[in-house]
Amino acid sequence: xxxxxxxxxxxxxxxxxxxxxxxxxxxxxxxxxxxxxxxxxxxxxxxxxxxxxxxxxxxxxxxxxxxxxxxxxxxxxxxxxxxxxxxxxxxxxxxxxxxxxxxxxxxxxxxxxxxxxxxxxxxxxxxxxxxxxxxxxxxxxxxxxxxxxxxxxxxxxxxxxxxxxxxxxxxxxxxxxxxxxxxxxxxxxxxxxxxxxxxxxxxxxxxxxxxxxxxxxxxxxxxxxxxxxxxxxxxxxxxxxxxxxxxxxxxxxxxxxxxxxxxxxxxxxxxxxxxxxxxxxxxxxxxxxxxxxxxxxxxxxxxxxxxxxxxxxxxxxxxxxxxxxxxxxxxxxxxxxxxxxxxxxxxxxxxxxxxxxxxxxxxxxx
Amino acid sequence: xxxxxxxxxxxxxxxxxxxxxxxxxxxxxxxxxxxxxxxxxxxxxxxxxxxxxxxxxxxxxxxxxxxxxxxxxxxxxxxxxxxxxxxxxxxxxxxxxxxxxxxxxxxxxxxxxxxxxxxxxxxxxxxxxxxxxxxxxxxxxxxxxxxxxxxxxxxxxxxxxxxxxxxxxxxxxx
Ligand SMILES: [Zn+2]
Ligand SMILES: [Zn+2]
Numbered sequence: 373x374x375x376x377x378x379x380x381x382x383x384x385x386x387x388x389x390x391x392x393x394x395x396x397x398x399x400x401x402x403x404x405x406x407x408x409x410x411x412x413x414x415x416x417x418x419x420x421x422x423x424x425x426x427x428x429x430x431x432x433x434x435x436x437x438x439x440x441x442x443x444x445x446x447x448x449x450x451x452x453x454x455x456x457x458x459x460x461x462x463x464x465x466x467x468x469x470x471x472x473x474x475x476x477x478x479x480x481x482x483x484x485x486x487x488x489x490x491x492x493x494x495x496x497x498x499x500x501x502x503x504x505x506x507x508x509x510x511x512x513x514x515x516x517x518x519x520x521x522x523x524x525x526x527x528x529x530x531x532x533x534x535x536x537x538x539x540x541x542x543x544x545x546x547x548x549x550x551x552x553x554x555x556x557x558x559x560x561x562x563x564x565x566x567x568x569x570x571x572x573x574x575x576x577x578x579x580x581x582x583x584x585x586x587x588x589x590x591x592x593x594x595x596x597x598x599x600x601x602x603x604x605x606x607x608x609x610x611x612x613x614x615x616x617x618x619x620x621x622x623x624x625x626x627x628x629x630x631x632x633x634x635x636x637x638x639x640x641x642x643x644x645x646x647x648x649x650x651x652x653x654x655x656x657x658x659x660x661x662x663x664x665x666x667x668x669x670x671x672x673x674x675x676x677x678x679x680x681x682x683x684x685x686x687x688x689x690x691x692x693x694x695x696x697x698x699x700x701x702x703x704x705x706x707x708x709x710x711x712x713x714x715x716x717x718x719x720x721x722x723x724x725x726x727x728x729x730x731x732x733x734x735x736x737x738x
Numbered sequence: 739x740x741x742x743x744x745x746x747x748x749x750x751x752x753x754x755x756x757x758x759x760x761x762x763x764x765x766x767x768x769x770x771x772x773x774x775x776x777x778x779x780x781x782x783x784x785x786x787x788x789x790x791x792x793x794x795x796x797x798x799x800x801x802x803x804x805x806x807x808x809x810x811x812x813x814x815x816x817x818x819x820x821x822x823x824x825x826x827x828x829x830x831x832x833x834x835x836x837x838x839x840x841x842x843x844x845x846x847x848x849x850x851x852x853x854x855x856x857x858x859x860x861x862x863x864x865x866x867x868x869x870x871x872x873x874x875x876x877x878x879x880x881x882x883x884x885x886x887x888x889x890x891x892x893x894x895x896x897x898x899x900x901x902x903x904x905x906x907x908x909x910x911x912x
Binding site: 537 | 814816820824825826827828829830833840843844847848849850851852853854855856857858859861865
């Protein structure tokens with residue numbers, strides 16, 4: 373099976389909707405599990421890793437949730453295939469670097485993805501568009517409950533599920549959401565939010581870019597602690613915090629519109645100008661500009677179709693996705709050209725942003 | 739500044755992360771940053787890496803404090819030095835081998851030292867059974883102490899009935 377024909381086209385994934393998807397791009401819950409009788413993948417010899425794959429892969433493929441799934445050994449995938457999967461946020465870069473002795477299973481809907489012999493024997497994740505942490509937890513919990521009947525998990529009464537790294541010990545759960553927070557960034561409130569969320573034992577980091585730099589105003593919030601707390605408690609805590617972040621982002625956008633509309637329109641107008649006119653654009657600049665265009669769409673400054681289009685371009689302008697559309701190997705410089713060409717072409721019929729009419733003065737002013 | 743993972747190449751990626759009330763700093767070379775999946779949404783290995791590196795120091799201190807000799811997992815042959823290099827353990831049994839060194843680390847890293855979340859169902863049934871039995875035995879002891887012999891007889895019957903049935907699952911290896 374070919375991963376390119378299996379994966380939904382970006383135009384389709386960009387149209388997937390969920391609660392609060394203006395701000396929450398996606399929800400993800402991941403469980404780490406290991407088999408009792410084998411060394412962890414990082415320490416196991418290749419023969420042992422192959423044995424583990426042979427044990428786990430059939431069990432995973434038989435799950436009703438994974439009927440018709442894409443299941444492949446990592447050595448059967450090309451470097452480009454793997455990079456595409458990384459750009460779709462389906463597998464980790466660490467997993468993409470693996471070959472024989474590691475495998476991957478992805479369901480038809482791209483809502484369940486199982487990595488075999490990544491850092492742990494099993495890393496299963498459920499994905500949902502928008503804010504749907506509980507649904508994602510229930511989905512991955514169900515998969516885990518079925519697998520535990522077929523596989524001998526490494527589990528200790530005291531420490532819970534035993535994982536290769538002590539940071540995942542206990543529940544082995546990582547609950548996370550990807551957030552688009554341009555309002556908080558423009559309002560200079562993002563650092564305060566990051567600080568206060570960090571104090572709650574949660575991690576915030578930029579999705580793209582390095583270090584503290586967050587490209588495209590996209591952030592990822594996740595739990596850090598996995599031991600000494602139940603899974604539903606972790607999910608609930610994260611959900612509460614996310615609800616608050618959503619509120620802050622909404623407020624930041626409203627305040628910007630009311631108090632500093634020119635700053636907002638300037639950013640969005642410039643983003644439109646660059647995207648529709650550039651002939652050379654790096655991935656970094658494209659992500660940053662697309663972020664402001666998405667914000668413009670949220671604020672009604674572009675037609676309703678603009679958001680799905682920007683989300684599609686977020687995916688399509690990534691290096692491997694660009695490379696896929698071209699036969700010859702593209703250098704980084706060449707990619708910047710074809711990226712700009714593609715964006716100009718896709719935005720050809722997109723009208724200039726129009727600032728929303730100022731809010732009518734309400735009779736009951738507060 | 740040298741990369742804190744390979745300790746060979748020059749560090750060009752400098753990361754600061756706040757986890758809980760701790761600020762962690764990490765300096766990596768391009769290569770290690772990439773291989774560790776820094777800023778990778780599906781990997782999260784940065785936090786793991788940071789905490790893993792902290793763990794190796796804790797384990798060293800613990801080993802030095804106890805006997806000074808280097809610990810080695812009898813099942814998989816994994817040593818503390820390996821942990822220092824990889825930030826990952828070798829096999830499930832390593833948690834027993836390195837229990838001492840991990841103890842304080844787990845405490846700072848996590849919310850509590852004991853797992854209270856999901857457990858495999860077989861084991862869960864076994865645990866419920868054990869918990870129920872212990873509760874009855876406590877009640878029985880209390881009944882005897884207060885010389886409530888009628889109640890004690892009822893409880894004794896109940897315990898006999900419960901233990902006559904085969905336990906739902908044998909205790910799994912810990
Ligand atoms: Zn390095
Ligand atoms: Zn071991």
